[in-house]
Amino acid sequence: MELSPEEYGAYWRGSAYVAAGFLFVLLTYRFLITHLLQFGNPGALAIGFFLLAAVVFIGTFVAMLGIARVVRTAVDAEMRG
Numbered sequence: 001m002e003l004s005p006e007e008y009g010a011y012w013r014g015s016a017y018v019a020a021g022f023l024f025v026l027l028t029y030r031f032l033i034t035h036l037l038q039f040g041n042p043g044a045l046a047i048g049f050f051l052l053a054a055v056v057f058i059g060t061f062v063a064m065l066g067i068a069r070v071v072r073t074a075v076d077a078e079m080r081g
Contacts, residue, residue: 003077010073017066025059 003011033055036048 002081007073007077011070014066014069014073017069018063019066021059021061021063021066024062025055028055028059 029052033048033052036044036051039045039048
């Protein structure tokens with residue numbers, strides 16, 4: 001599979017999206033959500049669980065955008081060649 005410079009750049013951008021989604025979830029969970037879940041009161045727990053669900057959704061969405069870009073680039077390169 002021969003890649004043009006644009007396709008090669010699209011692979012890198014796609015992998016950056018995947019890494020950004022993963023790091024967003026990991027760092028937000030590590031530095032924000034775990035502190036909220038350590039409190040015993042129901043308000044902090046509710047906010048922590050809500051933020052956890054929102055962060056996982058956003059991080060997964062960004063990672064899937066990256067995977068879709070990589071797959072689309074690979075399919076276009078294969079169909080062309």
